Amino acid sequence: MNNAPRAHIDFRVRYAETDQMGVVYHANYLIWCEIGRTELIRTRGAPYAEMERGGLALAVSDASLRFHRAARYDDLIRVECWVEEVRSRSVTFGYLISRVDGDTPAERLVTARTALIALDPRGRPRVLPAELVLNLSAA
Amino acid sequence: MNNAPRAHIDFRVRYAETDQMGVVYHANYLIWCEIGRTELIRTRGAPYAEMERGGLALAVSDASLRFHRAARYDDLIRVECWVEEVRSRSVTFGYLISRVDGDTPAERLVTARTALIALDPRGRPRVLPAELVLNLSAA
Amino acid sequence: MNNAPRAHIDFRVRYAETDQMGVVYHANYLIWCEIGRTELIRTRGAPYAEMERGGLALAVSDASLRFHRAARYDDLIRVECWVEEVRSRSVTFGYLISRVDGDTPAERLVTARTALIALDPRGRPRVLPAELVLNLSAA
Amino acid sequence: MNNAPRAHIDFRVRYAETDQMGVVYHANYLIWCEIGRTELIRTRGAPYAEMERGGLALAVSDASLRFHRAARYDDLIRVECWVEEVRSRSVTFGYLISRVDGDTPAERLVTARTALIALDPRGRPRVLPAELVLNLSAA
Numbered sequence: 001m002n003n004a005p006r007a008h009i010d011f012r013v014r015y016a017e018t019d020q021m022g023v024v025y026h027a028n029y030l031i032w033c034e035i036g037r038t039e040l041i042r043t044r045g046a047p048y049a050e051m052e053r054g055g056l057a058l059a060v061s062d063a064s065l066r067f068h069r070a071a072r073y074d075d076l077i078r079v080e081c082w083v084e085e086v087r088s089r090s091v092t093f094g095y096l097i098s099r100v101d102g103d104t105p106a107e108r109l110v111t112a113r114t115a116l117i118a119l120d121p122r123g124r125p126r127v128l129p130a131e132l133v134l135n136l137s138a139a
Numbered sequence: 140m141n142n143a144p145r146a147h148i149d150f151r152v153r154y155a156e157t158d159q160m161g162v163v164y165h166a167n168y169l170i171w172c173e174i175g176r177t178e179l180i181r182t183r184g185a186p187y188a189e190m191e192r193g194g195l196a197l198a199v200s201d202a203s204l205r206f207h208r209a210a211r212y213d214d215l216i217r218v219e220c221w222v223e224e225v226r227s228r229s230v231t232f233g234y235l236i237s238r239v240d241g242d243t244p245a246e247r248l249v250t251a252r253t254a255l256i257a258l259d260p261r262g263r264p265r266v267l268p269a270e271l272v273l274n275l276s277a278a
Numbered sequence: 279m280n281n282a283p284r285a286h287i288d289f290r291v292r293y294a295e296t297d298q299m300g301v302v303y304h305a306n307y308l309i310w311c312e313i314g315r316t317e318l319i320r321t322r323g324a325p326y327a328e329m330e331r332g333g334l335a336l337a338v339s340d341a342s343l344r345f346h347r348a349a350r351y352d353d354l355i356r357v358e359c360w361v362e363e364v365r366s367r368s369v370t371f372g373y374l375i376s377r378v379d380g381d382t383p384a385e386r387l388v389t390a391r392t393a394l395i396a397l398d399p400r401g402r403p404r405v406l407p408a409e410l411v412l413n414l415s416a417a
Numbered sequence: 418m419n420n421a422p423r424a425h426i427d428f429r430v431r432y433a434e435t436d437q438m439g440v441v442y443h444a445n446y447l448i449w450c451e452i453g454r455t456e457l458i459r460t461r462g463a464p465y466a467e468m469e470r471g472g473l474a475l476a477v478s479d480a481s482l483r484f485h486r487a488a489r490y491d492d493l494i495r496v497e498c499w500v501e502e503v504r505s506r507s508v509t510f511g512y513l514i515s516r517v518d519g520d521t522p523a524e525r526l527v528t529a530r531t532a533l534i535a536l537d538p539r540g541r542p543r544v545l546p547a548e549l550v551l552n553l554s555a556a
Contacts (some may be wrong), residue, residue: 011428015455015465016164016448020157020212020330026338027155027308031433034305038432038491048432049491052298060304064342070401073159074455074466123348150289154316154326155309159469162540165477166447170294173444177293177352187293188352191437199443203481209540213316213327262487294444296437298490303433351437 004082007040010100013075023070029110030063033095036081037114040093044135056129058116061090065112069099076100077109086136088127090117143221146179149239152214162209168249169202172234175220176253179232183274195268197255200229204251208238215239216248225275227266229256282360285318288378291353301348307388308341311373314359315392318371322413334407336394339368343390347377354378355387364414366405368395421499424457427517430492440487446527447480450512453498454531457510461552473546475533478507482529486516493517494526503553505544507534 019025041048048058071077078100084092095112098105120126128136158164180187187197210216217239223231234251237244259265267275297303319326326336349355356378362370373390376383398404406414436442458465465475488494495517501509512529515522537543545553 012455014448015158015451016166018159019154020159020161021335021337022159025155026341027305027312030305030308031431034432038429047491049489057299059299059345059348061345062343063304063345065340067337067339067341070337072466074464151316153309154312160474160476165480166444166451169444169447170292173293177290186352188350196438198438198484198487200484201482202443202484204479206476206478206480209476211327213325293436294442297432298435298437298439300437305433 004084004094006080006082007036007043008078008080009035009039010076010078011035013071013073013077015073018073021070023072026065026067029065029067029097029112032077032079032097033063033081033093033112033114036079036095036097037093039079040081040083044138045132051132055121056126056132057119057121057123058091059119060114061117062115063112064114065110067110069107069109071097071099071109078105080105083136084113086128086133088133089125090115091128091136092116143223143233145219145221146175146182147217147219148174148178149215149217150174152210152212152216154212157212160209162211165204165206168204168206168236168251171216171218171236172202172220172232172251172253175218175234175236176232178218179220179222183277184271190271194260195265195271196258196260196262197230198258199253200256201254202251204249206249208246208248210236210238210248217244219244222275223252225267225272227272228264229254230267230275231255282362282372284358284360285314285321286356286358287314287317288354288356289313291349291351291355293351296351299348301350304343304345307343307345307375307390310355310357310375311341311359311371311390311392314357314373315371317357318359318361322416323410329410333399334404334410335397335399335401336369337397338392339395340393341390342392343388345388347385347387349375349377349387356383358383361414362391364406364411366411367403368393369406369414370394421501421511423497423499424453424460425495425497426452426456427493427495428452430488430490430494432490435490438487440489443482443484446482446484446514446529449494449496449514450480450498450510450529450531453496453512453514454510456496457498457500461555462549468549472538473543473549474536474538474540475508476536477531478534479532480529482527484527486524486526488514488516488526495522497522500553501530503545503550505550506542507532508545508553509533
């Protein structure tokens with residue numbers, strides 16, 4: 001799946017994201033994955049904010065992360081996100097989080113995967129719109 | 140206002156709340172204030188969760204904090220909260236956050252004050268229900 | 279491994295932990311796991327805070343979470359934590375996060391597992407102290 | 418002081434930063450202030466990360482925030498930060514947080530001020546280095 005088109009976004013580590021070990025607290029990487037996912041979905045059609053206003057929410061049902069190296073305060077971070085699998089009611093995303101040196105990812109920090117299920121505004125499972133399935137599959 | 144009846148709640152500092160300075164990141168104290176406020180409102184009538192379902196939200200309009208000493212990981216913390224002033228559309232709360240030793244507050248960490256305004260479900264200012272004003276004033 | 283002795287801790291969902299879907303933002307469950315782990319380690323010898331001051335840090339190397347149901351603001355939450363496996367340089371913990379009704383876990387929300395590796399103060403892998411291995415294995 | 422040179426930084430609101438009221442949880446603005454402060458300090462000499470490695474930490478001693486309007490998920494946010502006052506052992510920063518439309522700040526969301534005191538690596542008050550005082554005053 002590593003050849004799937006990827007979206008990416010760069011940002012700096014916030015002081016608030018560090019912990020007393022002197023590195024980024026591990027739960028923050030899950031937040032960073034969501035930032036990458038937001039960018040990927042933006043490039044595949046409507047922004048997620050619009051999707052949600054239109055009655056489709058995506059809720060994380062499974063997440064797995066492997067922590068290779070730790071990010072530090074003020075590091076420049078790149079989150080890459082791609083579609084791993086699309087099904088009628090769910091979609092799985094893959095993530096690569098790296099430290100960026102100059103303009104290129106220099107060090108792999110975290111790899112992750114999350115599965116999301118489609119929910120209607122009342123929180124019940126629903127099918128993904130056909131157009132979104134197409135857009136995500138084309139990814 | 141220091142004689143106003145107070146609610147309090149105790150909890151331990153989470154690892155996630157520390158930063159690389161080895162102490163609690165300062166924005167977390169604002170979250171802790173909200174935990175104390177939730178307890179105070181619970182003792183003054185309905186839980187805030189019910190208030191919100193009933194169409195009344197309280198949004199913070201002003202906050203000020205003074206940081207005297209830093210909390211550390213696994214410290215036992217006490218948040219005390221009281222009503223400073225009730226008006227028709229807003230209420231101001233005071234807070235004292237301490238480190239607890241045994242069962243008594245041993246060290247003052249942070250003092251704070253927040254003003255909250257009443258909002259309807261569409262986010263427009265509204266008056267506080269008379270009963271809540273009474274309950275909060277009796278505080 | 280479900281028969282392994284468990285530590286548990288109860289607390290209420292904070293407003294700060296919700297997101298605009300009206301439920302707890304998923305990354306917070308990873309923070310909650312760490313709260314349960316802290317309690318388990320406390321019952322197996324020294325508090326983690328002391329361990330860290332003594333030159334032993336535990337860093338999360340892998341995490342996986344399954345989200346069954348969503349927690350909501352002010353819900354009473356129980357985190358149960360147990361040891362799944364102890365090795366010379368790493369230890370794996372299991373977690374069950376439930377909504378508590380009265381005094382008993384009423385609804386399974388999240389199940390999770392994290393592997394942690396032992397680090398020295400410079401961030402290099404080290405072996406776990408024999409006593410800690412014994413204490414954790416006895417769990 | 419509104420004529421003091423300002424640094425600014427833009428970013429999008431993260432889903433994790435929203436709460437169940439459908440807007441950004443208020444404590445996050447304090448984190449955003451710190452992001453603006455990091456950028457200002459970067460433009461006034463060494464990055465804060467280097468300052469801290471060199472034995473100078475800045476700890477927030479006072480904070481006040483006024484919340485005018487709420488930010489929403491995926492909004493483009495601009496944080497502007499400037500120096501309000503420099504003293505031998507402390508420095509006060511001002512902040513303006515806006516929603517950006519196109520490339521210009523379109524709506525004022527939050528105004529804030531934080532005072533920070535200089536600490537040595539053991540957490541004791543110290544004087545600010547003369548060069549930093551000069552650089553910040555020139556701001």
